[in-house]
Every structure is written in structure tokens, then in C-alpha cells.
Amino acid sequence: MGVHRKTIERRISNLLKEKIVLNPVCRFPKFLVPSNYILVYCLIEVKKSIDKILKAIEVDNHVPLALEIGTGRYNLLLFGTFFTVEEHFEWEEEYDRRFPGCFGAVKKIYLSPNMTYSIDQQKVSLNIIKCKKEEVYGKALMDSVMMQSPQ
Numbered sequence: 778m779g780v781h782r783k784t785i786e787r788r789i790s791n792l793l794k795e796k797i798v799l800n801p802v803c804r805f806p807k808f809l810v811p812s813n814y815i816l817v818y819c820l821i822e823v824k825k826s827i828d829k830i831l832k833a834i835e836v837d838n839h840v841p842l843a844l845e846i847g848t849g850r851y852n853l854l855l856f857g858t859f860f861t862v863e864e865h866f867e868w869e870e871e872y873d874r875r876f877p878g879c880f881g882a883v884k885k886i887y888l889s890p891n892m893t894y895s896i897d898q899q900k901v902s903l904n905i906i907k908c909k910k911e912e913v914y915g916k917a918l919m920d921s922v923m924m925q926s927p928q
Contacts, residue, residue, distance in 0.1 A: 810841075814858045816888040817865050820851035822881035827852070830876055839868055850882055862887060 792798045810816045823830055827845075834843045834855065842856040859865040865887075873880065 810858050810890070813890050814860055815862060815865070815890070817857040817859060818886050818888075819853075819855045819857065820846075820848065820884040821853040821855060822850045822883070823853050824879055824881050826876055826879045830872075830879060833872075833875065851884070 789798075793800065830853075831843070831845075834840050839857045839859060840855060841858060844854045846852060846854045848854075857865065857868070859868065
């Protein structure tokens with residue numbers, strides 16, 4: 778970038794101090810699921826047209842994660858997020874209409890917002906920074922610095 782790292786840090790600090798920009802936040806601190814949404818994970822047997830189905834799922838806002846698997850008769854693991862169970866049923870019916878005869882067995886598990894795990898976003902961010910520092914400077918050096926600094 779042609780600018781010293783300390784200069785960038787100082788400029789960012791000034792922007793934060795003047796409230797021109799705000800500290801980064803995670804609007805969805807729940808893993809995979811926005812607040813108050815239901816997490817549905819499904820084991821799905823796709824009998825045919827898996828490539829077409831995967832392309833459709835790739836652009837589907839309800840599906841943050843889908844994986845091809847090989848577990849018994851199931852070959853697709855899908856995580857979906859829905860505001861209501863009814864919304865999931867409608868979504869499922871839409872896929873049945875779009876891809877008739879392509880789906881076999883489906884095993885679904887519904888997790889309510891109270892059952893999903895909330896992530897402490899600050900701890901996650903700080904641990905990522907710590908891991909990156911260890912990559913750059915070495916774990917032994919970072920451990921010795923942490924022992925010397927006041928807690």
C-alpha cells in the first residue's frame with residue numbers, strides 16, 4: 778500500500794475516536810443463524826440432478842451451508858435458516874416443484890433459537906488476531922510477551 782503500518786493504525790484510531798467509523802460488529806452472533814430464526818439441518822437423498830440442485834442451493838438465501846456427503850443413503854447435508862417452520866415447509870415444497878422426482882429420503886432436525894449456540898464475537902475476533910500474530914511472530918515469542926504483560 779505504500780503506507781507504514783503505524784500510520785494506518787493511527788488513521789483508523791482517529792476515525793474511530795471521531796466516530797467517523799464505528800467499531801466492527803457482527804449482526805448475527807449466532808453461528809449460521811440470524812437471531813430468532815430456526816436452524817434446520819437436513820440429510821437429503823438426492824436421486825438425480827444433484828448438480829442442478831447444488832447450483833440452486835448455492836444462490837439460496839435460506840441456505841448458509843450445504844455439503845455433499847456419503848452417509849448411508851444420504852448424499853447432501855444442508856443447513857437452512859427460516860423464520861418459521863411453515864416457511865421451511867413452503868421452501869421444501871418449492872424445491873419439490875422445481876426438481877420433481879429428484880429427492881428421496883429426507884431426515885430433518887429443527888433447532889429453535891433457544892437451542893442454538895451463541896458465539897461471543899469479541900472472543901472469536903481476539904482469538905483470530907492472536908492466531909495470526911502467532912503465525913507471523915511465532916507461538917513461543919507471543920507466549921513470552923503475554924507472560925510479561927500485566928493481566
